[in-house]
Amino acid sequence: MLRQYELVERVKEYDPDADEVMLNRAYVYTVQKHGTQTRASGDPYFSHPVEVAGLMTDLKLDQETIVTALLHDTVEDTLATIDDIDRNFGPDVARLVDGVTKLSKIEQMPENERAAENLRKFLLAMSEDIRVLLVKLGDRLHNMRTLHFIKKEEKRQRIARETMEIYAPLAERVGMYEYMREMQLLAFEQLEPEGYATIMQRLEQIREQDGGQVDRIALDMKHALAEAGIVTEVSGREKHPYSIWRKMAERHVSFEQVTDIMAFRIICEDVADCYRALGILHTTWQCLPGRFKDYISTPKTNGYRSLHTSLIYGKSMRVEVQIRTREMHRLNEFGLAAHWAYKQGDRPDGQVAWLRDLIEIVDASHDAEELLEHTRMAIYQDRIFAFTPKGALFQLPRGSTAVDFAFAVHTDLGLQTVGARINGRHMPLRTQLANGDVVEILKGENAEPQMSWLGFVVTGKARASIRRAVRLKERAEVAEIGRKLFDEIATRVPAKVGKKAMRGALERLAMEEEDDLYYAIGSAKITDRDVMEALVPGSTDGMEDEAEWSRGTKSLSIRGLTPGVGYKLAECCHPVPGDRIVGLRLPGEGVEVHTIDCHRLADGIGSDWLDLSWGKRSMGAVGRLRITLYDRMGTLAEMAGIFAKNNVNVQSLQQTQLDHPFTTYDADLEVQDLAHLNRILSAVRASDAVAQAERV
Structure with a gap:
């Protein structure tokens, strides 16, 4: 100490x-x-x-x-x-x-x-x-x-x-x-004591057996560079044990199959010498294609600068090489702390942007799980580089899509995204970006983030912003339902409900705004009786049975719809109770209900979405099975018998393909819920008459 x-x-x-x-x-x-x-x-x-x-x-x-x-x-x-x-x-x-x-x-x-x-x-x-x-x-x-x-x-x-x-x-x-x-x-x-012990033991064995091989390779590199007139410092070491373990896990290989466990660092006098040294190494030893990275011309977000390459030394040994200046090395090892100049307010631009993104994630995250998930996404590395049409550079995690790029440029741009051009071509929003892509985001003034985007975005900032926007939209729709229900509740109190009564009600319920009350009513977080008492204290005295002042309306089959709005179950995915569902609002046609993984939603059809859930509907939903039967006598009757045993009503049965010795049918079945449909599907698949069966 x-x-x-x-x-x-x-x-x-x-x-x-x-x-x-x-x-x-x-x-x-x-x-x-x-x-x-x-x-x-x-x-x-x-x-x-x-x-x-x-x-x-x-x-x-x-x-x-x-x-x-x-x-x-x-x-x-x-x-x-x-x-x-x-x-x-x-x-x-x-x-x-x-x-x-x-x-x-x-x-x-x-x-x-x-x-x-x-x-x-x-x-x-x-x-x-x-x-x-x-x-x-x-x-x-x-x-x-x-x-x-x-x-x-x-x-x-x-x-x-x-x-x-x-x-x-x-x-x-x-x-x-x-x-x-x-x-x-x-x-x-x-976390991995056995893996740690094994790798440390193998590295120790390599040190004992290589007979100074690391020093010999470093000396060969130094001599090759010196002959070209480049003054350098060359040092070598085994790769970091955790780095070896992660590579083994990612590639699903054993320690013996990890060939590049040696890494060398070359320190040059200036940037020009770094590139000259790279050329000497590549002409002296064979380089591995696709393993060269230039972080000098395009630094990482954290300010890291270096040239990275991999060489084949001797007949088959792979070694990694990093080339940098002395100043780069100092900054690379201790990063922000090394070039810290707080008194002058000097922080790297990339750090400011990254910190700003983290704070947006803090603001947008709804709960503990979301915050931890989004933050982990934001701070992990393995990056790609993409450009705006004007040449602005953005670093994103590998696997990022056009939507991730839009949110990286600006949250408002992400929220208004309707399409993207990647390298001049219109591409789906779920398209994963590659290094060097030029991305142009197309936006619409009335556009809104889609729930389906959460199925493919990878950045914490995008996920947090989408979830927040979806929650706000859902809240607004629930509040609209609550507003209509409030009007009906207000007719039952023995006084006219004006601004004064509303202010008093909000104060008694410890709420700040009218929308808070409407949302509480629409989401059933508050009873009619509580609302009536808050509006006019004593107005529910003498009501012996809760049923006397209940709304008296029947439960909707679909929750999340404004009362009175018509809907239909989509024929492309045939949702049944038990499926996770969303609504697609169609102009002049009401709402079309889809499963969350419907291909129409994934393709971005429509822009006005509702987050829905099933009510107390128990019968009437139609699920579709595509069943391929062996083309022989009695197979169709056997399938009909399976339907009868499972108490299902067949609405329609249509032959869709005849490919001897198989016949394929689409069967529309009226089922109780998803579990009922799955039981039927399992029974059909177990039959010797059936070659293949799947839900459509």
């Missing part, structure tokens, strides 16, 4: 003007506040914030960040308050400490909600001051280094999983690869 004077000396080495008195006061404050508290390792608790402060000095961060690191656990784990921090160390430090501190009020929440609320607060604080993130990453890294002291395996696994899913990707997104690699390695050891 760093002693007090050692910590101060470290800061003074790179910041001679640092306030030594404040640093000393913060060190003493954290020691006094944590007192006799101990960690799972048995060490004094204050050793943790001191070590985190030491990590911040390695990054050469300013004194406020060092003080924040020293104090970051005092509010959470001692009697100190944010006001105490403010009085003793100023408002800036208090704000930073508050950003890193967990919310004490949420400790009794379920684990996922607690994690989401902590993450929500952390992301909001981080967007205001990136130093919150730097301290949090240092805090998590030191906790991972001491994780093995925690006795409960369940707790170790939870912390390791959170580190792997949230904090290691966060470190990667801000370019702090040293932090990312160490976090991944420590989490990997806890």
